[in-house]
Amino acid sequence: MKKLTEFERLSLYNQYTLLADIAKLQHDSSSEKNYNLTAEIFKNGYTAEYDMQDNALNDFYTDEMTITDEEQEEVGSLLSMYSYLTNNYNGAKKKFPNINEIRYVGYDDNTKVGARKNGYLNFIMSDKNQYNHVKKGFQKNEDSTNSHGYGAPRVSMLKKYLELHENEDFYNDSDKYVKEILEAK
Incomplete structure (x- = not known):
């Protein structure tokens, strides 16, 4: 010490x-x-x-090991995105029968940054018992929030969500936006 x-x-x-x-x-x-x-x-x-x-x-945790404000904000945005998708998916599925399924992708536990973000993600969902509907989606994955390095869907969907979230009709025309987020590349 x-x-x-x-x-x-x-x-x-x-x-x-x-x-x-x-x-x-x-x-x-x-x-x-x-x-x-x-x-x-x-x-x-x-x-x-x-x-x-x-x-x-x-x-x-030493200061070098703690999650940054920006990383916490990203995790919060990710949870908001998955909450939006989860709450609006069934309506979008009726309008667009061939819409992609929601892929719940967390962060890579094999990296320091990914492990910090997953730690915070799990803290919010498990310890604080928030976003239970999103937690159920992650529990369908074999290793819950660990992406094992495959974060491409999360990155593209979150980028699209943050871009679209500013639109005035985001909550009124959710079917269209759910489809756009899920199809983000």
């Missing part, structure tokens, strides 16, 4: 002290002892012991 500043050590000391107090209130003496020990390590700056701690710091 990298060297911690005094402020970071103080914050961790305070957090583990609070966790020890909570454990004490719950009559969990084992956790209380572990939290007090960890608090003492950070209070005294025993750097050799930092990595020995079984704590959330190992799972903490």
Whole structure:
């Protein structure tokens, strides 16, 4: 683990002290002892012991690993697009019987950026329990949101969706727009 500043050590000391107090209130003496020990390590700056701690710091995302605002906006737009398609597909299918099926394509988990975007996509659908109708579409895929590098349909459809979304009749003439989005190349 990298060297911690005094402020970071103080914050961790305070957090583990609070966790020890909570454990004490719950009559969990084992956790209380572990939290007090960890608090003492950070209070005294025993750097050799930092990595020995079984704590959330190992799972903490550094700034380089977190999803950017632009990536979050893209995921939000993707969810909006799939929501629009899902909600309007049956009407478009009646008007255009040969219309393409909706292909729910997420991001490639084999890349850092794709994994971040899929992480956020899954957070929105699963942890926040939003876009359940879109989640059902992704669940039809063998590996849910992982595109395994095949993102071409997602890219072209999202580009077309963002272009068409600005039209005044976007929600009034959805059959036409669903067809255009699904046929985007």
